[in-house]
Amino acid sequence: MPESEALHASHHLEYPYSRSVGPVIGAFLTGLRDGKLFGVRSPGGSVIVPPTEYDPTTGEDTGEMVEVGPGGAVESWAWVSDPRPKHPLSRPFAWALIRLDGADTALLHVVDSGGPDALATGDRVTVRFRPAAERIGAMADIESFVPEAATGGSAR
Amino acid sequence: MSDETTDGPSGPVTTLATPIRLDFDFTPGVAQSRFLRGLEQGKFMGQRCSVCGKVYVPSRGSCPTDGVPTTEDVELANKGTITTYCVVNVPFAGQSIEIPYICAQVLLDGANLSFMGLIQEIPTDEIRMGMRVEAVWVEPDQLTPSLASVRYFRPNGEPDADYDTYKEYL
Numbered sequence: 001m002p003e004s005e006a007l008h009a010s011h012h013l014e015y016p017y018s019r020s021v022g023p024v025i026g027a028f029l030t031g032l033r034d035g036k037l038f039g040v041r042s043p044g045g046s047v048i049v050p051p052t053e054y055d056p057t058t059g060e061d062t063g064e065m066v067e068v069g070p071g072g073a074v075e076s077w078a079w080v081s082d083p084r085p086k087h088p089l090s091r092p093f094a095w096a097l098i099r100l101d102g103a104d105t106a107l108l109h110v111v112d113s114g115g116p117d118a119l120a121t122g123d124r125v126t127v128r129f130r131p132a133a134e135r136i137g138a139m140a141d142i143e144s145f146v147p148e149a150a151t152g153g154s155a156r
Numbered sequence: 157m158s159d160e161t162t163d164g165p166s167g168p169v170t171t172l173a174t175p176i177r178l179d180f181d182f183t184p185g186v187a188q189s190r191f192l193r194g195l196e197q198g199k200f201m202g203q204r205c206s207v208c209g210k211v212y213v214p215s216r217g218s219c220p221t222d223g224v225p226t227t228e229d230v231e232l233a234n235k236g237t238i239t240t241y242c243v244v245n246v247p248f249a250g251q252s253i254e255i256p257y258i259c260a261q262v263l264l265d266g267a268n269l270s271f272m273g274l275i276q277e278i279p280t281d282e283i284r285m286g287m288r289v290e291a292v293w294v295e296p297d298q299l300t301p302s303l304a305s306v307r308y309f310r311p312n313g314e315p316d317a318d319y320d321t322y323k324e325y326l
Contacts, residue, residue, distance in 0.1 A: 007189040007301055014177040021172050029169040137169035 024053045027065050032141040035129050037069035039103050046104035071126040071148060072100035072107075079116040088140060094119055098145055112144035124148040187217030190229065192301035198293050200232040202267055210268035233265035235290040236309075237317040239325045243280045256280045262289060262309055263325050270325050277310035286322065288314035 021029060024040055028051050031038040040051030040062040047066050048056070055062055077096035083089060088110050096119075097106035112128070113119040125145040135141040184192060187203060191214035194201030202213030203226035210219065211230050218225050241260035244253075258275040260283070275283060276292075290312035299305045 005189060006183050006186045007192055008181055008183045010179070011182045012177060012179045014175055016173070016175045018171050018173045021170060025172075026169050029172065033169060034166075138172060 022053060024051045024062065024065075027051070029137040031065075031067075032129075032139070033135045033137040035132060035135070035141075036067055037100060037127060038065045039068045039100070039105075040064070041066050047102055048105050049100055049103040049107050066102065068102040069100040069127055071124060072098045072103070072145070074111065074119065074121055074123045074125055075099050075106045076121060077111060077119060079119075081116075089144060092116075093144065096125075096145070098125060109139070109142055110144040111146070113147050118147065185217060187215045187226070189301075191215065194231070195303065195305040196299050196301040198296065198299055198305070200234070200264055200267075200291070202230045202232050202264075202269075204228040204230050211266055212269045213264060213267045213271065230266065232267050235288065235312050235314075236262045236264035236267070236270075237322050238275070238283070238285060238287045238289055239263050239270050239322045240285060241275065241283050243283065258283050260289075260309070261325075263322055268325075273306065274308040275310065276308040284316070286316040286319060288312050288317060 028038050028040075037049070038051060039047040039049035041047055041064050042055045042062050043058065043060045044055065047068060048062065049068055051065065052062060054060065075097040077094040079092065079094050080087065081092050083092060087093070089112060091112075092115070094111040094113060094116070095108065096111045097108055098111070099106045111119060111125055124147070126148050128143050128146050129135065130141055130143050183189075190203075191201050200213055202211045203215035203217070204211045205219035205222055205224065205226050206228065207222035207224055208219060210221070211232070212219070212226065213230075213232055215226050238260045239262070241258055243256050243258050245256045247255060253274065258278070258280055260273055260275045261270040262273045263270040273289075273291075275289060288311065289309040291309055292307045293299070294305055294307055
């Protein structure tokens with residue numbers, strides 16, 4: 001039997017995990033579903049986005065939820081010129097660390113700037129949510145961030 | 157992407173669905189493809205080692221003892237001996253067979269390697285080591301290059317095999 005006669009078959013393996021999100025991340029995801037961005041205030045006064053249940057430095061409980069954004073600044077980014085099937089956008093985009101207005105940490109998300117020439121570290125961007133009917137309480141409720149210039153100025 | 161659970165349409169989000177999925181193309185290789193194509197024809201195909209003479213089914217294409225390629229194809233009988241078994245009484249996610257059922261290692265006549273098969277047409281408390289069984293296949297037009305072509309094994313009425321005939325396969 002020639003080697004080319006070895007069989008092939010498509011398989012898929014899937015684990016349908018679901019997890020409890022807890023009160024802090026739950027509040028963050030609830031905010032996304034409602035079209036708002038939230039961080040949490042640490043005992044030292046800084047605002048952590050996305051929020052954590054504990055201060056990453058001291059381990060102390062974090063405090064109240066604080067609304068942040070919707071605009072922010074790009075701290076760093078990497079251009080994806082050839083998106084893969086499971087990437088959030090099918091067209092080229094940037095993965096970026098975005099420090100939202102009012103936050104002291106950066107959030108990793110997508111910047112849809114059209115091309116790498118239209119994006120620079122320090123650029124202002126603003127959130128673009130999916131339509132309310134499509135939002136479910138997940139990171140993908142944020143479709144992307146877009147340059148503020150493209151939205152006709154600051155969204156603040 | 158995923159569906160989330162909330163305490164109602166406007167309540168707090170409490171759960172996040174995080175499915176993990178892997179899509180892949182599987183090839184069993186040339187030797188096991190031969191076994192699978194045999195199943196498609198309603199027969200068990202194995203391979204014999206030219207050094208030790210043992211017959212492997214399904215064959216991996218080489219002898220694990222002698223390290224030589226196995227090139228001689230051997231068609232095996234449609235019947236064999238239960239070497240050991242397990243009665244499954246525990247339900248689990250994705251179970252497709254009604255419990256209780258019997259899962260057994262079947263040593264086909266002429267083979268030197270047993271493989272796992274479903275045993276049916278016998279009460280679970282009558283299963284025993286050494287029982288002689290035969291394969292029951294799907295209808296000819298339903299045969300595929302898959303073990304799903306074998307519906308199950310069932311007792312074939314022959315006297316139990318002598319322990320000495322299968323003791324080295326336990």
